[in-house]
Amino acid sequence: MKTRAYIALTLICVLWGTTYFAIKIGVDHFPPFAFMGIRHTVAGILLAVFLLVFRVGKDSFTWKNIRPQLIPGLLMIGLGNGLLGWVEKYVPTGLIAILFALVPVYVVVYNLASGKREVPNKAVIAGIFTGLAGVLLIFRDSLSQMTDRSYASGLAVAFCCTLFWASGSIISKNNRSATGPFFNTAIQLLSGGIFLLAVSLVTESRTQQPTLTSEVIWAMAYLIVFGSLIGFMAYVYAVEHLPLEQVTVHTYVNPLVAILLGWAFLGETVTGNILLATLLILWSVYMVNRALRKRKFRILKxxxxxxxxxxxxxxxxxxxxxxxxxxxxxxxxxxxxxxxxxxxxxxxxxxxxxxxxxxxxxxxxxxxxxxxxxxxxxxxxxxxxxxxxxxxxxxxxxxxxxxxxxxxxxxxxxxxxxxxxxxxxxxxxxxxxxxxxxxxxxxxxxxxxxxxxxxxxxxxxxxxxxx
Structure with a gap:
């Protein structure tokens, strides 16, 4: 059982790190909102069909259960992951992956600000400021490129994407339901994907003509099958059979995989400041997770x-x-x-x-x-x-x-x-x-x-x- 769980964790570390590369390949040949919208909508339909055919939570498909998943889907899939496709046309994939590694820290900051769950200690505070230092170093390293409006806008939107994803995660966690993770994910994928298709119709239908090349087809298939379906099922399996802090190791590995692929196949430059920023951000996530993990367990009579x-x-x-x-x-x-x-x-x-x-x-x-x-x-x-x-x-x-x-x-x-x-x-x-x-x-x-x-x-x- 544990061997399969570790295999699932390895899949998460590798597959979710490669999605940045696959998205880049797709949006270089296809309108980004349409590309991301098709990806998530198809993945959501396939997952929903799987649940219905195998009668996994068949009775869950009611408006009462669907409604709580719409907003998280819009924030995480539509704005968080969907805008990512547009960003990757202008910003290196490695930088985006590094910024997304900070999402767990944003969630902690929210809990601190709202007075919920977390009580700050020195390790948490140090971790938050270390992550902030890494973000500032990324922006500092990019100053010379800020004259390029597309790059500057892309970097700012990338930062917003991480905030959207964190917001959706918080809402999803607060909207506890008994419908199960597969059902929730199917609805979130569908709501986010349909939103992106609507955005594409408004913004891309007249300005960008889609070109269905072999690169687009393979990138799309890879993201649907491996990035969305296999990746998520592996994540659920790993969470069920391994301690949560072991599963969160993917937070540290995914950016490294994205940086390596971007450097090896996309010609992305990896500067000393980027490497330092990567270390600072990954270290901040580690410190915050380690400090909070010790406090999640309570001893009671x-x-x-x-x-x-x-x-x-x-x-x-x-x-x-x-x-x-x-x-x-x-x-x-x-x-x-x-x-x-x-x-x-x-x-x-x-x-x-x-x-x-x-x-x-x-x-x-x-x-x-x-x-x-x-x-x-x-x-x-x-x-x-x-x-x-x-x-x-x-x-x-x-x-x-x-x-x-x-x-x-x-x-x-x-x-x-x-x-x-x-x-x-x-x-x-x-x-x-x-x-x-x-x-x-x-x-x-x-x-x-x-x-x-x-x-x-x-x-x-x-x-x-x-x-």
């Missing part, structure tokens, strides 16, 4: 209504343990989880409204650690992570939370255990800063679950720094 989802997460974890070795958790019952919840020692990690992971803690371990009644620490037990959120550094998040919990309770250590035969986990915990303090064989006891009996556990501890 589990409640009774979470029990079915918790049990499902445990079942997934048990299946993974069985595939890796002989020792695994037992099948936990709803009563067992309910007791931990009532005792206030069961926690969940939420990503928005999704359950990303669960874990439990205790403050004294008389059997595993042979603690005396008065000895206290923060002990981690049974952390289970949803497959979609593995690789997000959630263990590090829990470790930091445990350190804060230990400080608040005025104890001096955090502790955890795992089966001694788990060499991979032993190395992982040691790399995370825990010290292996010993191996202990658990005696026969009724105070622990059956899987602990006659089992050797590796015990790990992290001491709190003294202030």
């Amino acid at each position: 589990t409640n009774i209504k979470d029990i079915p989802a918790v049990l499902e997460l445990y079942r997934e974890g048990i299946a993974l343990q069985k595939s890796r070795g002989k020792v695994h958790w037992p099948d936990f019952t709803a009563e067992y989880v309910r007791e931990e919840i009532n005792n206030g020692c069961h926690y969940k990690i939420m990503y928005g409204r999704r359950l990303a992971a669960v874990f439990s803690i205790v403050y004294n371990e008389p059997v595993i650690w042979e603690d005396s009644p008065g000895e206290k620490a923060v002990y981690l037990h049974r952390m289970a992570v949803h497959s979609r959120f593995r690789g997000n550094g959630l263990f590090g998040l829990v470790k930091d939370w445990m350190l804060e919990e230990a400080r608040s309770r005025k104890v001096t250590a955090i502790r955890l255990d795992t089966w001694s035969e788990s060499k991979g986990l032993t190395a992982y915990y040691q790399k995370a800063g825990f010290c292996l303090v010993g191996i202990r064989k658990i005696p026969e006891t009724t105070e622990l679950q059956d899987h602990y009996r006659n089992t050797e556990l590796a015990l790990f501890e992290m001491k709190l720094p003294r202030h």
Whole structure:
């Protein structure tokens, strides 16, 4: 499953980076608004037909579901991506790709300005200003060409395209619907594509006669099949099976692919300032994503209504343990989880409204650690992570939370255990800063679950720094 997801991510990185080159080939021989309008309209029709034929969300095709997707489609596909075709007649494809890499940062700026979701910190602020420096460097490097009105207008419109795309993304995200990404994309492609065809009829029908060359046909086919359909389906598949921050790597790779193709096949000049601007903008996106990613996950106490989802997460974890070795958790019952919840020692990690992971803690371990009644620490037990959120550094998040919990309770250590035969986990915990303090064989006891009996556990501890 993960192999296919990584293949899908590779496709996104390559395909979406090559679309700038394909658009350039098309608009050099065909009116840009007509070219982009046909591309998006045909892609939207094909996707809609696919949904209807295979009965994927067939009942979604109602005005109530279509209407919320019209404005995002107009902004992202019509104005954001559609105007791009006109811009590429005058501005190098690499520059446009670099500017589009800033779209995630624009979304963050909007959330900061509107007081929603994000609270600025030093890393976010630094990332925003680093991206701004990259944009200013692009415009500074282009000063000598600003006397060319077409180039100057194209660069300004390119900047506006990124703002339109960011605006459409924000509206699309705020208009949450249950219709699914394929339906939403089909409607957005159709609304944006039809808008561009209307613009073409008004502005291009008398001034530009379309020339249907082989270059135009191949560029159009490539953009419809690979840029729109395969590219989007690969994106949806990658998002479903990989952590979101891994998928966003395409934001960094796409501009590099566009710059390389523009330099190799279109004769576009790559100056030192352009390379520096590229590094600044990509670094800004990385800093903002990294700072915000850590804050999207929230640790909360589990409640009774979470029990079915918790049990499902445990079942997934048990299946993974069985595939890796002989020792695994037992099948936990709803009563067992309910007791931990009532005792206030069961926690969940939420990503928005999704359950990303669960874990439990205790403050004294008389059997595993042979603690005396008065000895206290923060002990981690049974952390289970949803497959979609593995690789997000959630263990590090829990470790930091445990350190804060230990400080608040005025104890001096955090502790955890795992089966001694788990060499991979032993190395992982040691790399995370825990010290292996010993191996202990658990005696026969009724105070622990059956899987602990006659089992050797590796015990790990992290001491709190003294202030």
